[in-house]
Amino acid sequence: EAGVTQFPSHSVIEKGQTVTLRCDPISGHDNLYWYRRVMGKEIKFLLHFVKESKQDESGMPNNRFLAERTGGTYSTLKVQPAELEDSGVYFCASSRSPNEQFFGPGTRLTVL
């Protein structure tokens, strides 16, 4: 069974630009999550999809962040416009049940 995949693995952009991160969950997992780890801080929850619906987006920092999961398969997380403080590692996770989330390798975003 293939694991959670994320693309790109690294992204370096300038402040003000737009970046789109992609996550492909494990096949058959209805639950999809986005998390972020900012340098030196703990991993923090951003949002949770059940199929194509946003179940909980309480962790989204602000309206510069937009997550979508059209068709309930892969998900994208767009940051527009990017700011310096958006730098960090963005993780995607998926699960069948809420309690055992499987994480992808992450996308390291650097905003210059």
Next chain:
Amino acid sequence: GQQLNQSPQSMFIQEGEDVSMNCTSSSIFNTWLWYKQDPGEGPVLLIALYKAGELTSNGRLTAQFGITRKDSFLNISASIPSDVGIYFCAGGGNKLTFGTGTQLKVEL
């Protein structure tokens, strides 16, 4: 907000030694999870705990869910070089709250 504090922040041990790390919370969690993260990878689930007082093993790993539901410990017996990494505790269900991490380094 909810906060999980892990200790120690980092450990430098000899191969073969046993390791113990713990995690405490200001809030009650119904589920505790322990993850390990290797460099360049995402967190990998090691052990999941669902009941207060539960003691669970996974190979050389043993974890316990505190009776108050506000703490947990993880033990690694007879450490080996591949145990190197960052260990995170996490609480919750759909919305995981992560601890600050314990960095483990193993000296041969």
